[in-house]
Amino acid sequence: VTDPAFIGVDWGTTSFRAYLADAEGRAIDALAEGEGALALKPGEHELYLAGRLAKWPRLPVFACGMVGAKQGWREAPYVACPAGLVEIAAATLSVPTSLGVVRIAPGVRALDAAGAPDVMRGEETQLLGGLAADGGDGDGDGVYVLPGTHCKWVRVENGRISGFETFMTGEVFAVLKSHSVLGRMMAPAQDGGGFARGVEAARGLARPGDLLHAIFATRTLGLFEALPPDQLGEYLSGLLIGAEILAGARGAVRATAIGSAALSARYVEAGARLGVTIAPAPENCALLGLAALRKAL
Amino acid sequence: VTDPAFIGVDWGTTSFRAYLADAEGRAIDALAEGEGALALKPGEHELYLAGRLAKWPRLPVFACGMVGAKQGWREAPYVACPAGLVEIAAATLSVPTSLGVVRIAPGVRALDAAGAPDVMRGEETQLLGGLAADGGDGDGDGVYVLPGTHCKWVRVENGRISGFETFMTGEVFAVLKSHSVLGRMMAPAQDGGGFARGVEAARGLARPGDLLHAIFATRTLGLFEALPPDQLGEYLSGLLIGAEILAGARGAVRATAIGSAALSARYVEAGARLGVTIAPAPENCALLGLAALRKAL
Numbered sequence: 001v002t003d004p005a006f007i008g009v010d011w012g013t014t015s016f017r018a019y020l021a022d023a024e025g026r027a028i029d030a031l032a033e034g035e036g037a038l039a040l041k042p043g044e045h046e047l048y049l050a051g052r053l054a055k056w057p058r059l060p061v062f063a064c065g066m067v068g069a070k071q072g073w074r075e076a077p078y079v080a081c082p083a084g085l086v087e088i089a090a091a092t093l094s095v096p097t098s099l100g101v102v103r104i105a106p107g108v109r110a111l112d113a114a115g116a117p118d119v120m121r122g123e124e125t126q127l128l129g130g131l132a133a134d135g136g137d138g139d140g141d142g143v144y145v146l147p148g149t150h151c152k153w154v155r156v157e158n159g160r161i162s163g164f165e166t167f168m169t170g171e172v173f174a175v176l177k178s179h180s181v182l183g184r185m186m187a188p189a190q191d192g193g194g195f196a197r198g199v200e201a202a203r204g205l206a207r208p209g210d211l212l213h214a215i216f217a218t219r220t221l222g223l224f225e226a227l228p229p230d231q232l233g234e235y236l237s238g239l240l241i242g243a244e245i246l247a248g249a250r251g252a253v254r255a256t257a258i259g260s261a262a263l264s265a266r267y268v269e270a271g272a273r274l275g276v277t278i279a280p281a282p283e284n285c286a287l288l289g290l291a292a293l294r295k296a297l
Numbered sequence: 298v299t300d301p302a303f304i305g306v307d308w309g310t311t312s313f314r315a316y317l318a319d320a321e322g323r324a325i326d327a328l329a330e331g332e333g334a335l336a337l338k339p340g341e342h343e344l345y346l347a348g349r350l351a352k353w354p355r356l357p358v359f360a361c362g363m364v365g366a367k368q369g370w371r372e373a374p375y376v377a378c379p380a381g382l383v384e385i386a387a388a389t390l391s392v393p394t395s396l397g398v399v400r401i402a403p404g405v406r407a408l409d410a411a412g413a414p415d416v417m418r419g420e421e422t423q424l425l426g427g428l429a430a431d432g433g434d435g436d437g438d439g440v441y442v443l444p445g446t447h448c449k450w451v452r453v454e455n456g457r458i459s460g461f462e463t464f465m466t467g468e469v470f471a472v473l474k475s476h477s478v479l480g481r482m483m484a485p486a487q488d489g490g491g492f493a494r495g496v497e498a499a500r501g502l503a504r505p506g507d508l509l510h511a512i513f514a515t516r517t518l519g520l521f522e523a524l525p526p527d528q529l530g531e532y533l534s535g536l537l538i539g540a541e542i543l544a545g546a547r548g549a550v551r552a553t554a555i556g557s558a559a560l561s562a563r564y565v566e567a568g569a570r571l572g573v574t575i576a577p578a579p580e581n582c583a584l585l586g587l588a589a590l591r592k593a594l
Contacts, residue, residue, distance in 0.1 A: 114501045116514040117521045150513060167506065168477075168513040175472040180465075204411045208502035209464065209544025211509075212537065216447060216465040217413040224414045240509065247506025 006060045008290040011037045011067035025291030037067040045073035062290040064105040064125035078109035084160030089296035129288030130258045130281040143255040147263040153248030167244045185222045187229035194231025198238020199270045241270045249276045258285045303357045305587040308334045308364035322588025334364040342370035359587040361402040362419035375406035381457030386593035426585030427555045427578045440552040444560040450545030464541045482519045484526035491528025495535020496567045538567045546573045
């Protein structure tokens with residue numbers, strides 16, 4: 001057993017995860033789920049955190065995620081791209097508390113090709129973890145995908161985030177499934193070819209607006225029994241993820257997926273069908289990133 | 298005042314409109330809204346219709362819309378493309394009732410470029426009306442758009458529907474506004490440049506999946522106050538309608554919009570910004586189409 005060196009807190013909008021970790025970001029102990037950073041009222045975060053961490057030795061605390069948002073505990077303003085470990089560490093906020101200094105990682109902002117702003121908060125730390133996990137044999141340059149409700153595609157150059165775009169894939173899928181005419185036709189998903197057919201449909205799209213037609217085709221494929229009800233959700237998932245990969249990869253043929261194993265597996269499968277080899281990173285990238293931040297401070 | 302010649306019923310999923318009409322499809326009298334064809338139980342339609350029409354003289358009844366769906370009153374199966382007045386009239390269903398024979402227009406089906414089925418029901422009759430309104434100076438060939446929850450883009454060649462695609466634009470907008478993180482940021486729409494900016498954003502999209510990023514950008518434009526809350530819904534509307542027009546028009550530079558004046562006006566404005574001249578058809582195309590069907594039977 002290695003020595004505990006710090007406490008890492010991955011504190012998102014609706015989730016709280018804390019780890020007692022060694023200097024390399026290996027978890028020695030972990031806490032079950034807790035209250036999300038935006039579920040607490042202003043002023044409640046410090047007391048809540050102290051209560052959660054009471055059973056562990058007092059060690060430096062490093063946190064990332066929406067806890068650093070304006071509506072979170074204390075705002076750690078966004079760092080502009082290009083941003084790597086040095087820039088993110090420099091913008092990390094030190095908050096004096098009864099637990100000692102708590103350090104909160106900043107988010108990162110970028111402009112997309114159309115000049116519209118884009119942001120991440122929490123993903124930058126996962127990305128630092130992914131870069132660290134990449135080992136000492138390279139600078140980690142390349143394309144990273146962070147699947148989720150609001151999925152990020154990130155480009156890393158010279159070890160720094162040079163740009164990224166957020167895709168609303170996960171939430172678009174969720175609202176269509178729960179609130180549209182499509183969801184009413186869907187039965188619980190079973191193994192079957194629906195996901196693969198959705199990915200293939202994504203490949204066949206020509207214009208951006210064709211996606212709005214392909215989404216509707218989920219319904220007609222169901223009506224005409226070209227797809228069984230238990231494959232309709234899978235089809236829609238494959239269609240949206242496939243379209244996202246083809247746009248997000250921007251022609252890259254390799255990418256690394258950072259996130260939950262189950263969701264990453266969908267990206268690996270869809271990528272393989274579209275000529276984009278997606279390799280999953282370790283699952284605990286947030287903690288690895290906090291360990292990297294700690295060493296850089 | 299002209300003589301009443303027939304009763305036209307535009308009976309959709311959730312709406313019922315009936316007209317006492319002359320032979321040219323001009324409304325002499327109209328009934329207020331009633332129960333949708335899918336809101337009634339099997340077996341209720343005839344009695345409901347008889348009650349609604351009781352105050353008018355007994356005349357031949359011509360109906361279109363979801364009343365002819367499998368889940369409606371009586372199924373009038375879909376006609377395959379190419380389908381014009383002759384084919385649609387030939388597939389019109391005659392239902393003997395206490396009101397005399399009620400004639401129900403069929404829907405039309407097509408295959409999209411990917412081989413997926415697509416359907417319309419009700420829109421085929423509006424389209425026949427649009428073609429009739431086009432006057433005697435042409436065959437009405439061209440591109441038609443029927444805006445709505447599930448918007449149709451229809452190609453007419455030699456006076457017949459040669460193909461069409463449905464876009465889920467209206468419903469995607471509605472579920473994102475009502476159920477996603479985007480809607481929570483939106484204030485009631487005001488006049489402003491939001492719609493035009495959304496249309497311009499649609500023009501800048503390259504790959505189909507970029508639409509999933511541009512949808513998310515609605516959020517970041519709001520977060521960074523690049524758009525005021527009362528323009529966010531307008532922006533999303535412009536983005537989706539713009540993307541739809543660029544895909545649905547398939548390179549055509551002229552189209553005719555059939556549908557409500559308010560929604561058609563959005564398509565006219567967006568089309569003008571995208572190099573597609575969209576002219577609105579008369580609003581009562583369904584009744585004009587039923588009049589055309591009556592003459593063809």
